[in-house]
Amino acid sequence: DAGVTQSPTHLIKTRGQHVTLRCSPISGHKSVSWYQQVLGQGPQFIFQYYEKEERGRGNFPDRFSARQFPNYSSELNVNALLLGDSALYLCASSADTGVLQETQYFGPGTRLLVL
Amino acid sequence: LAKTTQPISMDSYEGQEVNITCSHNNIATNDYITWYQQFPSQGPRFIIQGYKTKVTNEVASLFIPADRKSSTLSLPRVSLSDTAVYYCLVAPFSGGYNKLIFGAGTRLAVHP
Numbered sequence: 082d083a084g085v086t087q088s089p090t091h092l093i094k095t096r097g098q099h100v101t102l103r104c105s106p107i108s109g110h111k112s113v114s115w116y117q118q119v120l121g122q123g124p125q126f127i128f129q130y131y132e133k134e135e136r137g138r139g140n141f142p143d144r145f146s147a148r149q150f151p152n153y154s155s156e157l158n159v160n161a162l163l164l165g166d167s168a169l170y171l172c173a174s175s176a177d178t179g180v181l182q183e184t185q186y187f188g189p190g191t192r193l194l195v196l
Numbered sequence: 197l198a199k200t201t202q203p204i205s206m207d208s209y210e211g212q213e214v215n216i217t218c219s220h221n222n223i224a225t226n227d228y229i230t231w232y233q234q235f236p237s238q239g240p241r242f243i244i245q246g247y248k249t250k251v252t253n254e255v256a257s258l259f260i261p262a263d264r265k266s267s268t269l270s271l272p273r274v275s276l277s278d279t280a281v282y283y284c285l286v287a288p289f290s291g292g293y294n295k296l297i298f299g300a301g302t303r304l305a306v307h308p
Contacts, residue, residue, distance in 0.1 A: 085239070116298075121300070122300055123283055123298030123299050123300055123301050124240065124298045125298070126296060126297075169237070171239045171240075172239075173239065184242045184245075185242070185296075186242070187238075187239025187240050187241065188239050189237070189238055189239055190237070190238070190239055192237070
């Protein structure tokens, strides 16, 4: 079975630009979460989506937005990029049975470099 | 939200047993403890999860004392491929994923 896939794998942008990252969850999973991981730190939660609805949002500015499509894939958009947005962006999917302890399955991530 | 504290790094040798302890003094009654493993340039991978006493799977064991204020991830007979960052998370029973807090993790280096 295919795991969580993300595209692109790497991306280079300049300050002020906009970026769109994409994620396809594991087949049958209806929940997608996005995380930002800065070098040397653990992943930080950005968003969770379930059935196209936002379920949770982390402490990130409004420049960050996301959406989920009917096929449960998801996009993360970041506007007005800053140097500090350089990070590994991880997508995770889960079946979302309604219990928080369910296992999340992470994708390989998109490495974004902002110059 | 329960905060976790882990050693920043650990070193071991192939074939040894490795124990990584995580402190979570203000864990709540319904909180579960989850451990993830992350290799460079990859997303974290679920290892094991538990609530109390001992949990064992094909990869690791998780020991949780009665007061649940700490937990220990035990990796039997590590190999070079176990070199990774290990994260301890304390997850509430309900609520959103914004309550899943990843700390800096423990960087385990396994040497030949």
